[in-house]
Every structure is written in C-alpha cells, then in structure tokens.
Amino acid sequence: MIETTNIILNNTQIHQKIKRIAYQIYEVNYLEDEIVIAGIAENGYKLAEKIVEELHHISSLNIKLCKVFIDKKKPLTPVKTDIDPKVYTNTSIVLVDDVLHSGTTLIYAVKHFLEVPLKKFKTAVLVNRNHKKYPIKADFKGISLSTSIKEHVVVEFQNNEIIAYLEE
Numbered sequence: 001m002i003e004t005t006n007i008i009l010n011n012t013q014i015h016q017k018i019k020r021i022a023y024q025i026y027e028v029n030y031l032e033d034e035i036v037i038a039g040i041a042e043n044g045y046k047l048a049e050k051i052v053e054e055l056h057h058i059s060s061l062n063i064k065l066c067k068v069f070i071d072k073k074k075p076l077t078p079v080k081t082d083i084d085p086k087v088y089t090n091t092s093i094v095l096v097d098d099v100l101h102s103g104t105t106l107i108y109a110v111k112h113f114l115e116v117p118l119k120k121f122k123t124a125v126l127v128n129r130n131h132k133k134y135p136i137k138a139d140f141k142g143i144s145l146s147t148s149i150k151e152h153v154v155v156e157f158q159n160n161e162i163i164a165y166l167e168e
Helices: 011-029 043-058 104-113
Strands: 007-009 034-040 062-069 092-100 120-129 140-145 152-158 161-167
Touching: 007 011, 007 120, 007 140, 011 034, 011 043, 011 092, 011 120, 011 140, 011 161, 034 043, 034 104, 043 062, 043 092, 043 152, 092 104, 092 152, 104 120, 120 152
Parallel strands: 034 062, 034 092, 092 120, 120 140
Antiparallel strands: 007 161, 152 161
16 A cells, blocks of 8 residues: 555546646647547556546547557657557647656657657646656646655556555
8 A cells, every 4th residue: 555645646636637637738729620649658548548538528629549659668669659640640649648757758759759740749747747858848737746866756547546656
C-alpha cells in the first residue's frame, strides 16, 4: 500500500484534472472536424483514453485515439504508432503522457509527428515536473510540481482508480 504522505493527486483530483484538460483541448479545437489524441504507451495511453472519454461527454468532435510506441531507454529507436501516419496528416494532434520528467520522451515523440504535415500540435501531461533537459512544454497540464532530482513521480492505474505519488 502507498503511504498517504507521498500522494500528490488522489483519484478524485486526477479525474478533475482530466476533465479540465479535456475542456482545454476542446476549447483549442472546437472548430476542428477531427482531432487525434496520441498517448505514449503505457500510462500516457491510459491517460489519453480517459481524456477521450471525457471529450466524448462534452463535445461532438470526431476523435481518433492513437497509441505511440517509444523505447524510453533508447529514444533514438524509431517511434511507431498504431495508426497509419496518413490518418493524422493535416490534423490537429494532442500528444499525451502521464509525467513530463526531463522531456526526453516527449521531444522524441514530437519529432516523429513532425515528419508529416500537421494542422495543430499540442502536448498534455498529468504531472509536469520542472527538470527539463529539452525545450519542450506541456500545453495542457494537470499540475506543475517542483521536486528534487532524486524524487520520482509515479502515476499508477489500479483497476478503476488512478493515483499519483512521489517515490524516492
């Protein structure tokens, strides 16, 4: 069991953040016919699924969900998606991950999407840490958190519950 002193966001707070992120995404894309929500496997994709669920409740946007595969240990390995790049060509994309640590994962995923012409490109994260190595930012974020470099933010999906906590 996780110690409650290390919890950053509980399940209720996370669902509130997801709802807010969904509204922000809709505000930026309300004139679009279609958008792609691309979640970085594994937790980014799980978060993307939750955002898409919420977008379906609040909008009539045609939303395509895309899973992004990136080797986080070897980010120079080619990034792949579970849908053909033609599907997101000239489309508005929101790239989703659970935590923005150093920015390595997001920057390499962004590079993949920039290889096709896009209409709009935004990023969304649940937790934005302030230890970036790369000039990448989260356009939509649940919470910004200043942590020490030794601390690690974990987002855990357990059954229907989501929790974010600090791990040293």
